[in-house]
Amino acid sequence: MHELFDYPTFERDFLISHHVFTTSLDLMQELIKRYSVKKEDMNPQAQPATAVVNVLKDWILMEYGNDFNDNEAILKVVQEFFANQLSKDDPETAKELKEMLDIALALKPPYPVDLSKAPKPVAPKKTKGMFDFLAVSSLEIARQMTVMDEQMFHKVKAKEFLGGAWTKKDANVRAPNLTQFINHTNRIAAWVVSEILKQTTTSKITEAITKFIQIGRELLELRNYGGVMNILTALHSAPLGKLKNAWINIPTRERKDFEELTEALSLLGHFKNYRDTLKTLPASTACIPLIQVTCSDLNGLGEVFENTTTDGKINWDKHQKVANHIWSIKRFMRARYVLKPVDVIQQYILSA
Known part of the structure; x- marks a missing residue:
């Protein structure tokens, strides 16, 4: 028995991956051609006009119209299509699509969120007028790390994951937001090391390590896997591994938490525990996934599969796999954390 064709998934994967084998402008022009097919030239059961309209709706909704926002040429073509041909055939649908596009174009990631129900931030205390990091609430630090991570994660566009764009010489052009996010994660890891090593006594180093384990636990509760x-x-x-005298005095609870954090994001089975957890999360869950795992997966697919088959056709099997990996994390971008920013904490982290 043949498997039923999953059209919604096919359409989603096609819209994500089409940049590899065509352009958004060419795709839009082909959709207009399909829309314009005369009734006498088609199968009596076919409804190309309706199908094209539905594709355009989904395309606009996907990533809030990023493909149209990034390209003046395609934006001009689609606006003219709505104003002329579609408006003539179906004024109500043309108006609906125009409004959808206008709303999408007006939004800029990260998209607005109602903070009226956000938990009250735990205000940091000042010791002798100085910002004492070790005295700040671990929960609030985790929240502020998550706010910053979310802002960068939500700016990353699906097409930035295509073709290893983030690894190219022109990565800042082809994948500016993804490159920025990757650089941010590296800076945060370096900041943690720096914050611990700048402590002047063994007891303070132990306190700092303990602090970051507590922050890691809070990040895990927030499902900020990237932060963890x-x-x-x-x-x-290696630099922190050498501090054996400091590690010996880590409290039992934090030592156990450290083991659990390590297990949750264990590299064993190519992050099997993390992958299994991610699969159980609905798209309505606010989450910061491991961007480096997705990039590694996509690099692997790029090494194993060619973009075209041996007879020169589009290798849809590859593009479908690539799109599925991208969507596995992009799906979380419609959910938002409801957390208020605390500038003094964010500024300390970014400037440390």
Whole structure:
């Protein structure tokens, strides 16, 4: 028995991956051609006009119209299509699509969120007029790390994951937001190491390590897996591994938490525990996934599969796999954390 064709998934994967084998402008022009097919030239059961309209609706909704926002040429073509041909055939639908596009174009990531129900931030205390990091609430630090991570994660566009764009010489052009996010994760890991090493006594180093384990636990509760990994990368680094006298005095509770954090994001089975957890989360869940795992997966697919088959056709099997990996994390971008920013904490982290 043949498997039923999953059209919604096919359409989603096609819209994500089409940049590899065509352009958005060419795709739009082909859709207009399909829309314009005369009734006498088609199968009596076919409804190309309706199908094209539905594709355009989904395309606009996907990433809030990023493909149209990034390209003046395609934006001009689609606006003219709405104003002329579609408006003539179906004024109500043309108006609806125009409004959808206008709303999408007006939004800029990260998209607005109602903070009226956000938990009250835990205000940091000042010691002798100085910002004492170790005295700040671990929960609030985790929240502020998450706010910053979310702002960068939500700016990353699906097409920035295509073709290893973030690894190219022109990565800042082809994948500016993804490159910025990757650089941010590296800076945070370096900050954790720096914050611990700048402590002047063994007891203070122990206190700082303990603090970051507590922050890691809070990040895990927030489902900020990227933030947890940044802390684990630092705590498992060679410079901190040498501080054996400090590690010996880590409290039992935090030592257990450290083991659990390490297990949650264990590299065993190519992050099997993390992958299994991610699969159970609905798209309505606010989450910061491990961007480096997705990039690694996509690099692997790029090494194993060619963009075209041996007979020169589009290798849809590859593009479908790539799109599925991208969507596995992009799906979380419609959910938002409801957390208020605390500038003094964010500024300390970014400037440290």
